[in-house]
Amino acid sequence: MINLRKITEEIFPAIIKMKMPEDQHFVAPNVYSLAEAWLYPSARPFAIYNDDLLVGFIMLDWNPNKQDLGIWRLMIAVDQQGKGYGQDTIKIVIEMAKKEGKFKSLSLDYTPENKIGEHIYYKLGFRPTGEIDEGEIIMKLDIKEN
Numbered sequence: 001m002i003n004l005r006k007i008t009e010e011i012f013p014a015i016i017k018m019k020m021p022e023d024q025h026f027v028a029p030n031v032y033s034l035a036e037a038w039l040y041p042s043a044r045p046f047a048i049y050n051d052d053l054l055v056g057f058i059m060l061d062w063n064p065n066k067q068d069l070g071i072w073r074l075m076i077a078v079d080q081q082g083k084g085y086g087q088d089t090i091k092i093v094i095e096m097a098k099k100e101g102k103f104k105s106l107s108l109d110y111t112p113e114n115k116i117g118e119h120i121y122y123k124l125g126f127r128p129t130g131e132i133d134e135g136e137i138i139m140k141l142d143i144k145e146n
């Protein structure tokens with residue numbers, strides 16, 4: 001089962017080594033994301049595990065002053081893709097956001113070429129807001145009525 005864990009010294013090297021092939025350059029390198037996590041207090045990076053196997057990396061934008069929880073980065077290791085882990089990870093984040101209580105929505109963005117990302121985001125209920133940020137389509141999922 002998919003679970004999110006804090007990034008420890010032990011798993012740091014494996015997170016850094018997790019790289020995407022040329023045709024999947026839709027996400028920043030994890031070393032860059034972890035540098036941003038040092039810079040921005042709202043960044044919450046996690047290792048994605050399936051049971052006890054490391055399968056990916058996610059970074060949330062968990063800003064206490066916002067009612068929107070951002071999915072800032074998402075990466076499933078190449079040899080672990082297509083097994084439903086990306087979708088299950090987002091479902092866990094949706095549950096985390098609901099449990100926290102203060103978030104009204106989740107948001108993310110993706111490049112239009114990222115057809116797998118597009119497919120799973122639509123499937124999970126995200127819809128475009130109409131905004132485009134540097135060529136990236138911004139999507140949102142409302143988790144509260146008002």
Ligand SMILES: CC(C)(COP(=O)(O)OP(=O)(O)OC[C@H]1O[C@@H](n2cnc3c(N)ncnc32)[C@H](O)[C@@H]1OP(=O)(O)O)[C@@H](O)C(=O)NCCC(=O)NCCS
Nearest residue numbers: 024026027074075076081082083084085086087110115119
């Ligand atoms: C995008 C990503 C996170 C998805 O995670 P994943 O674990 O591989 O995805 P899942 O197995 O949960 O789901 C894949 C879905 O895409 C579908 N799919 C596969 N190829 C597809 C294609 N060419 N076009 C559209 N959908 C496609 C699958 O059928 C499946 O959907 P289904 O469950 O409805 O059948 C992962 O592939 C990844 O890390 N990619 C590179 C980095 C990236 O793009 N990050 C996101 C940046 S916004």
